[in-house]
Amino acid sequence: MGRFHRHDDGTVHTHEHDDPDHRHGDHGQYQTGRQRVDVLEAIFAENDLLADANRAAFESNGVRTVNLMSSPGSGKTTVLQATLDELAGEIAIGVIEGDIATDLDAAKLSGRGAQVSLLNTSNGFGGECHLDAPMVNRALPGLDLPALDLVIIENVGNLVCPAEFDVGEHAKAMVYSVTEGEDKPLKYPVMFRSVDVVLINKIDLVPYLDVDVDTYISHVRQVNAAATILPLSARTGAGMGAWFGWLRRFAAEPRA
Numbered sequence: 001m002g003r004f005h006r007h008d009d010g011t012v013h014t015h016e017h018d019d020p021d022h023r024h025g026d027h028g029q030y031q032t033g034r035q036r037v038d039v040l041e042a043i044f045a046e047n048d049l050l051a052d053a054n055r056a057a058f059e060s061n062g063v064r065t066v067n068l069m070s071s072p073g074s075g076k077t078t079v080l081q082a083t084l085d086e087l088a089g090e091i092a093i094g095v096i097e098g099d100i101a102t103d104l105d106a107a108k109l110s111g112r113g114a115q116v117s118l119l120n121t122s123n124g125f126g127g128e129c130h131l132d133a134p135m136v137n138r139a140l141p142g143l144d145l146p147a148l149d150l151v152i153i154e155n156v157g158n159l160v161c162p163a164e165f166d167v168g169e170h171a172k173a174m175v176y177s178v179t180e181g182e183d184k185p186l187k188y189p190v191m192f193r194s195v196d197v198v199l200i201n202k203i204d205l206v207p208y209l210d211v212d213v214d215t216y217i218s219h220v221r222q223v224n225a226a227a228t229i230l231p232l233s234a235r236t237g238a239g240m241g242a243w244f245g246w247l248r249r250f251a252a253e254p255r256a
Helices: 034-060 076-087 104-109 133-142 189-194 203-208 213-223 240-252
Strands: 004-006 012-014 064-070 093-099 115-120 150-154 171-177 197-201 228-231
Touching (some): 034 064, 064 076, 064 240, 076 093, 076 104, 076 150, 093 104, 093 133, 104 115, 115 133, 189 213, 197 240, 213 228, 228 240
Parallel strands (some): 064 150, 064 171, 093 115, 093 150, 171 197, 197 228
Antiparallel strands (some): 004 012
């Protein structure tokens, strides 16, 4: 048996070694087979139960929630800083700030008119590479949900794992930097396929790079035809108005 992956319907599936369409390389010390699949299915089932509980907590308080994901260094925190500076005066915003270690990003967001709940994952094996629903559940007491309209969950920087875990959000967004290369949607389709919004960040660097924004957009469209795609620069502010507008509309949508 080979390694597992999770399908969109929540099932966990392994691939046989002799399947020519699935070559995963050396499996090293990974446990494989039915027992491993059973364990993984149990983990995802527990996660999904708590994700539903998180979502119920948000909805019972009239809060809309966005799970913001990206690879490290794409500019998520810079986007969030600009977002809070623009919107915190008109929308009551809370941020769950996920990082493997330190409060560096949480400190950057503090003092900008939002509630910030820090969530470090370093208690995991070397630090978990994503947030899951139990982690987010533990961070909720750090927010006064009845006082909020919108919660933004800044996930751990990783282009793979965060997309596989429902944490109780109502929408997924990702920041995709032009410095990452045009091929990432094709090489890492799970993340791009899962999101509602793609922010193509750092477009101010395009004149200095051998890149074409239209190619970025085309590659995103190949894996996710429905996503809203917003080219912008969090550093200069170019294009950020479209992101602010999307958040305003999202936060104003009817609550359950």
